[in-house]
Amino acid sequence: QVQLVQSGAEVKKPGASVQVSCKASGYTFTNYGISWVRQAPEQGLEWMGWIRINAYNGNTHYAQKFQDRVTLTTDASTSTAYMELRSLRSDDTALYYCAREYAGSQVFDYWGQGTLVTVSS
Amino acid sequence: DIQMTQSPSSLSASVEDRVTITCRASQSINTYLNWYQQIPGKAPKLLISAASSLQSGVPSRFSGSGSGTDFTLTISSLQPEDFATYYCQQTYSTPPTFGGGTKVEIK
Numbered sequence: 285q286v287q288l289v290q291s292g293a294e295v296k297k298p299g300a301s302v303q304v305s306c307k308a309s310g311y312t313f314t315n316y317g318i319s320w321v322r323q324a325p326e327q328g329l330e331w332m333g334w335i336r337i338n339a340y341n342g343n344t345h346y347a348q349k350f351q352d353r354v355t356l357t358t359d360a361s362t363s364t365a366y367m368e369l370r371s372l373r374s375d376d377t378a379l380y381y382c383a384r385e386y387a388g389s390q391v392f393d394y395w396g397q398g399t400l401v402t403v404s405s
Numbered sequence: 406d407i408q409m410t411q412s413p414s415s416l417s418a419s420v421e422d423r424v425t426i427t428c429r430a431s432q433s434i435n436t437y438l439n440w441y442q443q444i445p446g447k448a449p450k451l452l453i454s455a456a457s458s459l460q461s462g463v464p465s466r467f468s469g470s471g472s473g474t475d476f477t478l479t480i481s482s483l484q485p486e487d488f489a490t491y492y493c494q495q496t497y498s499t500p501p502t503f504g505g506g507t508k509v510e511i512k
Contacts (some may be wrong), residue, residue, distance in 0.1 A: 390499070
C-alpha cells in the first residue's frame with residue numbers, strides 16, 4: 285500500500301534551518317511528484333512547492349512566498365523527498381505535510397502524517 | 406493567485422442531515438476543483454477530484470458538482486465519521502490554492 289512516512293517533530297530557534305524528510309513506499313517513486321503543504325495551528329492549508337521526480341534530477345516549482353527560503357530535493361535511491369526551510373521565524377511554526385501528486389496535476393492522493401516544526405527562542 | 410472562498414466557515418448538523426458546502430473561485434477554473442476531508446489530528450484525505458469524480462473507497466453519500474467559479478460538496482446523509490473540516494482546492498493554475506475550510510460539527 286502507498287505510504288509516505290515523514291521524519292519526527294523538530295524544535296528550532298529563529299534564524300535556523302530545518303530539513304523534513306518524506307520516505308515513500310508502495311509505488312514507483314519516480315512516476316509521481318511530491319508537493320509540500322503546511323498548516324499553521326488552527327489554520328488552513330498552504331502550498332509551498334513541488335518537485336517532479338525522475339531517476340536523474342527533479343524539476344522544482346516554489347510558491348513565491350517561500351521562493352528564497354525553501355529547497356526541495358529527492359533521493360531516488362531511497363525513495364525519499366526532502367524539504368529544507370531556512371531563516372526560520374516564529375510564524376513558520378506549523379505542521380508540514382508531504383503529498384503525492386501525478387504528472388504535475390497537484391491533486392494530492394496520498395499524504396504523509398505531518399511533521400510539526402516549532403520555532404521558538 | 407486564484408482565491409478560493411468557502412462558505413460557511415462552520416456549520417452544525419445532526420446525523421442523517423443533508424449538508425452542502427460551497428466553494429467559489431476568484432476566476433473561472435473550469436472543473437479543476439478538488440475536495441479534501443481533514444479529521445482532527447490527521448492529514449487531509451482526497452474525496453473528490455475534477456469537481457465531481459469520487460475517489461476510490463469514498464462513500465457514495467459524498468458528491469461534488471459545479472464548474473467555472475461555483476462548486477458544491479454535498480453529503481447526502483451525514484454520518485458520525487463525517488464530522489471534520491472540508492477544504493476545496495483549485496488546480497487550474499500554479500500555485501494551487503485552498504479554501505479556508507468548512508468545519509462540520511455535531512449539533
